[in-house]
Amino acid sequence: MVCALATGFALVGPRQADHIATLVSALVAVAGLGIAVWAVVSTVPGRRSVQVSDTGGARARGAGSAVSGAVISIRNSAETIEVRNSGAVDAADDGEATSGVRQF
Structure with missing residues (x-):
């Protein structure tokens, strides 16, 4: 050159x-x-990508909590979140269950 x-x-x-x-x-x-x-x-910190697939089922009983997929903090949120084929969920007796993405 x-x-x-x-x-x-x-x-x-x-x-x-x-x-x-x-x-x-x-x-x-x-x-x-x-x-x-x-x-x-x-290189900006906090920018990330989350990919989850084929997670299977989840069951919550009593005051329990269950997630079939991904749990993401809002404070450290991802740029992209992709969940595929998350499993079936079941909640009983005041339990909380999520299939897909749960943010807290």
């Missing part, structure tokens, strides 16, 4: 080489800024 630019600059003359160098510098600066912003955004 550097050799190609040096050869191009030698062929076009000093005035055009100055303009081309300015344009190339601006493009590299914009690309660098874009990469820096992307790196910061992609």
Whole structure:
């Protein structure tokens, strides 16, 4: 890349080489800024993805609680939550059961 630019600059003359160098510098600066912003955004803490599948059944009795799927804290919420084929749930005697996603 550097050799190609040096050869191009030698062929076009000093005035055009100055303009081309300015344009190339601006493009590299914009690309660098874009990469820096992307790196910061992609490493933001708390952004995550949760995937759950084929969890089976759950049963809650008494004051118990059961989840067939995923339990997610609202404070540490995920960017995406995907639950597939969560199992059947059964709750009795004041129990609480969830099939899918439960947030707390």
